[in-house]
Amino acid sequence: MREAFHEQLDSIFSDLAEICQEVETAVRHATRALLDGDAEVAEQVIAADANIDAARERVEDTAFSLLSLQQPVAGDLRVVVSALRMVSELERMGDLSVHVAKIARLRVPDLAVPREARPTIARMGEVAEDMVRRVASVIVEKDVEAAIELGRDDEEMDQLRRGSFAQLLGEDWEHGVESAVDIALLGRYYERIADHAVSVANRVVFAVTGRYPVAQEA
Amino acid sequence: MREAFHEQLDSIFSDLAEICQEVETAVRHATRALLDGDAEVAEQVIAADANIDAARERVEDTAFSLLSLQQPVAGDLRVVVSALRMVSELERMGDLSVHVAKIARLRVPDLAVPREARPTIARMGEVAEDMVRRVASVIVEKDVEAAIELGRDDEEMDQLRRGSFAQLLGEDWEHGVESAVDIALLGRYYERIADHAVSVANRVVFAVTGRYPVAQEA
Numbered sequence: 114m115r116e117a118f119h120e121q122l123d124s125i126f127s128d129l130a131e132i133c134q135e136v137e138t139a140v141r142h143a144t145r146a147l148l149d150g151d152a153e154v155a156e157q158v159i160a161a162d163a164n165i166d167a168a169r170e171r172v173e174d175t176a177f178s179l180l181s182l183q184q185p186v187a188g189d190l191r192v193v194v195s196a197l198r199m200v201s202e203l204e205r206m207g208d209l210s211v212h213v214a215k216i217a218r219l220r221v222p223d224l225a226v227p228r229e230a231r232p233t234i235a236r237m238g239e240v241a242e243d244m245v246r247r248v249a250s251v252i253v254e255k256d257v258e259a260a261i262e263l264g265r266d267d268e269e270m271d272q273l274r275r276g277s278f279a280q281l282l283g284e285d286w287e288h289g290v291e292s293a294v295d296i297a298l299l300g301r302y303y304e305r306i307a308d309h310a311v312s313v314a315n316r317v318v319f320a321v322t323g324r325y326p327v328a329q330e331a
Numbered sequence: 332m333r334e335a336f337h338e339q340l341d342s343i344f345s346d347l348a349e350i351c352q353e354v355e356t357a358v359r360h361a362t363r364a365l366l367d368g369d370a371e372v373a374e375q376v377i378a379a380d381a382n383i384d385a386a387r388e389r390v391e392d393t394a395f396s397l398l399s400l401q402q403p404v405a406g407d408l409r410v411v412v413s414a415l416r417m418v419s420e421l422e423r424m425g426d427l428s429v430h431v432a433k434i435a436r437l438r439v440p441d442l443a444v445p446r447e448a449r450p451t452i453a454r455m456g457e458v459a460e461d462m463v464r465r466v467a468s469v470i471v472e473k474d475v476e477a478a479i480e481l482g483r484d485d486e487e488m489d490q491l492r493r494g495s496f497a498q499l500l501g502e503d504w505e506h507g508v509e510s511a512v513d514i515a516l517l518g519r520y521y522e523r524i525a526d527h528a529v530s531v532a533n534r535v536v537f538a539v540t541g542r543y544p545v546a547q548e549a
Contacts, residue, residue: 177412184402194395194415201416282509290511291500297512301519 133249139210144238260314351467357428362456478532
């Protein structure tokens with residue numbers, strides 16, 4: 114009975130890691146679609162989101178049947194409940210990548226991101242992608258230290274977003290309102306992807322240790 | 332044992348309804364702070380968010396102990412798991428109200444919303460507040476019909492957001508980039524509050540019937 118439980122739990126965590134990889138691809142492709150003005154890649158991101166949604170349903174079904182049939186308590190219960198929350202957040206990260214891809218698609222054949230804003234947005238995309246990649250490894254390795262580190266690295270995303278705001282509200286901004294609104298929303302989407310990455314990592318810590326990292330409360 | 336279970340479950344649902352009311356107040360006050368440029372009301376929203384967070388923790392603790400000690404199955408399990416998700420979404424709605432309040436506070440003594448944009452933003456605030464109010468009653472009454480109706484009414488919010496975008500991207504927009512970015516982000520925050528309201532209502536339907544309303548998939 115306990116062995117069956119832990120097998121199913123392992124299968125949930127490998128599903129979560131797989132979803133995380135799909136989200137990583139979504140973030141990478143969405144950023145590429147944005148910076149290259151590539152409608153085809155944007156469409157790929159939008160279409161692939163259905164896989165993430167389907168994978169979420171699978172994880173939810175497995176977790177639910179695990180709760181129902183195995184009736185875990187204490188630490189085991191905590192892990193299953195954490196997995197349910199993690200999968201919701203991963204799905205949201207997929208949705209946010211779709212939002213980025215849709216802004217890219219909307220502006221084709223033009224680029225949504227003007228030249229001066231390109232370095233910041235490109236870096237936001239990199240940071241987000243890197244954070245998602247590291248969440249996958251936090252999930253697989255159940256690495257509490259790496260999870261806590263991820264929380265600290267979220268600060269770079271916040272700085273990027275502040276820098277981006279300063280740029281588009283500055284006197285040198287020559288690209289008008291539409292472009293500024295695109296950049297502001299893109300900044301918001303990347304920031305939320307990073308927030309969710311930190312939150313998923315924190316849930317791994319909670320699942321493993323029974324406590325959230327202290328930094329989360331700061 | 333079953334009686335104790337249902338008592339605790341009732342207490343979770345009345346906590347959820349109470350949190351919903353706090354969120355409704357947060358939305359109303361945030362909109363007022365925004366339209367009146369009232370820093371004091373904005374501060375109230377920001378400070379009161381700690382109560383919502385604390386209430387979320389209480390619901391999570393109760394739900395967790397319920398899962399652990401009573402080991403519910405089937406329908407009962409579904410209800411507890413739904414409650415855990417609903418409380419996360421309600422907390423998010425509180426956070427989004429704080430975002431609205433912070434934009435209000437940032438622009439004091441000016442108004443973040445210029446005169447022409449006022450009707451749309453005011454209506455967004457009303458729709459969001461109304462939706463949150465109705466979610467509270469969906470939770471209390473477990474009213475499946477009202478939950479499904481809420482999903483349909485979310486369309487008004489989407490229309491408002493499209494109208495708001497058209498306005499700030501139109502040739503008549505005279506308020507520059509900063510104001511346009513504020514309005515775009517405000518539109519996003521109100522839209523997300525409405526999305527979460529629909530999602531919480533759908534979870535009530537799921538808890539009661541075991542299925543999500545079909546409209547959610549559309």
